[in-house]
Amino acid sequence: MSSNTIVLLDIPCVVEGRAWSPNTWKTRFALNYKGLPFTVKWVEYPDIAQACKDIGADPTGTRADGSPSYTLPAIYDPSTGRGIAESALIARYLDKTYPDTPRLIPAETDAFHAAFQEAFFHLIQSKMKIMSCPTAAQLNPPSEAFYRKTRETIFGKRLEEISPEGTVRETQLKQLQEGFTKIAGWFSMDGNDKLFFMGNTISHADTSVAGWLMWIRQILGRDGPEWTAIQTWDGGRWARYMQYFEKYEVASI
Amino acid sequence: MSSNTIVLLDIPCVVEGRAWSPNTWKTRFALNYKGLPFTVKWVEYPDIAQACKDIGADPTGTRADGSPSYTLPAIYDPSTGRGIAESALIARYLDKTYPDTPRLIPAETDAFHAAFQEAFFHLIQSKMKIMSCPTAAQLNPPSEAFYRKTRETIFGKRLEEISPEGTVRETQLKQLQEGFTKIAGWFSMDGNDKLFFMGNTISHADTSVAGWLMWIRQILGRDGPEWTAIQTWDGGRWARYMQYFEKYEVASI
Known part of the structure; x- marks a missing residue:
């Protein structure tokens, strides 16, 4: 590992060394798929804003009170001195900075x-109420308290x-199943059943x-009844999908 | 015009020979962009289901009571004997059947x-309340009565x-403006400002x-205050967009 190794800012959970967030998983998959080595800096929820400022990453949104909102994933790339937050921005940065790696x-x-991001929010991300409790239970105390407070404010309960x-x-x-079934339909609109959005390429x-x-799999448990059900949805599509991604779960260094 | 000319089923309005529907406009643009000649069969709303059945076009959805729902646009292609409804299915059919024409x-x-279709529904199609009255006013009596009844049932007023x-x-x-502004942002996510989704190609x-x-332009009036405002949205993007599409407004035959 050189001093130019990319640093991924990620949220820890009760299992040491295990990522917890659906959004930071996107960037983990991206880095591993591209074969770019990285180290992880674990950041609890209350420390995310400062950690992002420290690497010069811009806020990713605005809170209801007008103040900037900082979120993970974020990366710091010593080879360019850049800090970037938000998985799609990171994907575009990596595509541009490392043009010899497979493009995302x-x-x-x-x-x-x-457009996909907008649709995905409506179909999947906004349909995640089932995750609220079990996901909070897997956070360390400082993050759990932060997560609970923000979510209870949003939902008013x-x-x-x-x-x-x-x-x-x-x-x-x-x-949630209806959302995934809709997305499953997208993979064969032209009559050719594809594994991924673009065909065989991620x-x-x-x-x-x-x-x-x-x-979802990690929080609900690999052998739990709900994940077991999800594996049967859409002719087993999502089980196959995750099987393919297994090789990109573990960092290359 | 040969006997193999494609027939477009379209909804008429009070201006003779003028298309009224946002969805049939998609297929008009598609046929003209591809340079495929077509004739028009005008179908009033209450006659759409029978007209679709007559050309063998499948229903495009299911009504609340479980019965099949038929919508326009639909085309009949004498060269293959196929009838197809729904603009995206038509685009895919045309791409496949006429591979020498520009692909949509x-x-x-x-x-x-x-994914785009899902996002577009949320951002634009579901934000069209302003169109309800003026668009009904431009339909012929049989369609106006049909449109009024179905929309008043949906909205409960x-x-x-x-x-x-x-x-x-x-x-x-x-x-509605917020929806268009969001879409405008999609055209420069990677820092390159594009005219169309794929760059310079429709x-x-x-x-x-x-x-x-x-x-929207036709119903609200080209010189009306609301269309005048829309032309200023997002740095004039939508005015430029429609200027480009002008050459595809009129059928090639």
Whole structure:
């Protein structure tokens, strides 16, 4: 590992050395797919803003009170001195800075990737109520408290009340399934069933889908009843999808 | 014009020979961009289902009561004997059947086009309350009655109450503007400002955006205050966009 090794800022969980966030998983997949070595700097939720400022990464949004919002993933690349946050911006940066690595957002799909992001938010990211409690339980205390407070403010109820066992939770899981089934349909619109968005080649859209599936699998448990159900959705598509991504789960260094 | 000329099923309006629907405009742009000659069969709303069945076009959806739903655009291609409804399916059919014409949905963008369609629905198509009254006013009586009845059922109020002048309508227009501004941002995500989704080449996503802009311009009036405002949105992007599409407005025969 040279002093030019990329640093990935990631959120830790109760399992040491294990990533917790669906969004940082996207960048892990991206770096591993490109074969770019990286080290990890673990950052608890309350420290994310300062850590991003320290590497010169711009905020990724604006809070309700107008103040800047900082999120992970972020990377720091010593070879250029740049700090960048947000998985799509990072993918574009890596494509540009390391042109000899496989491209994640080919030019002709650049605008389409932004459209994908919008659709993915509506179909999947906004349908994640089932994750609220189990995901909080896997965070370390400082992050758990931060996560609980922000989510309880958004939903206007206690974390434990967002997805209670029974018909409420079953309906939420069904809505998530509908989102994935819609996306599954996208892979064969022209009659050719594809494994990935662009066919046989991974793109940023695929690392996004895989990142969120990784999170779901890890949090709900590989042998849990809900992940077991998800593996049967859409003719087993998502089980195959994650099987393919296995080789990009572990960092190359 | 040969006996093999494609027939486009379109919805007429009070101006004879003038298309009315945002969705049939997509297919008009597609046929003209590809240089494929076509004739038009005008179909009033209450006759759409039968006209689609007559050419063997499949339904495009399911109504709340479970019955099949038929919509336009649809085309009948005498050279293959095929009838197809829905603009994206038509684009894919034309790409496949006429491979020497410019392609609207390149293979590597096929799944992304479906993602675009989902995002476009959320950002634009679902934000069209301002169009309810003026668009109904431009339909012929049989279509106007049909359109009014279906829309009043959806919204649970009279057509005239959906977008009343004043702050309600101003807010609706602002929401529509936010959708277009988001899409405008997609054209320069990688730092290269593009005219169209794929750069300098039109795709089905572009005929979709242009089709809806055509409808808005025609219904609200080219010199009306709202279209005048829209032309200033996003640095004049949409005015330039529609200027480019002018050459594809009129059929090639």
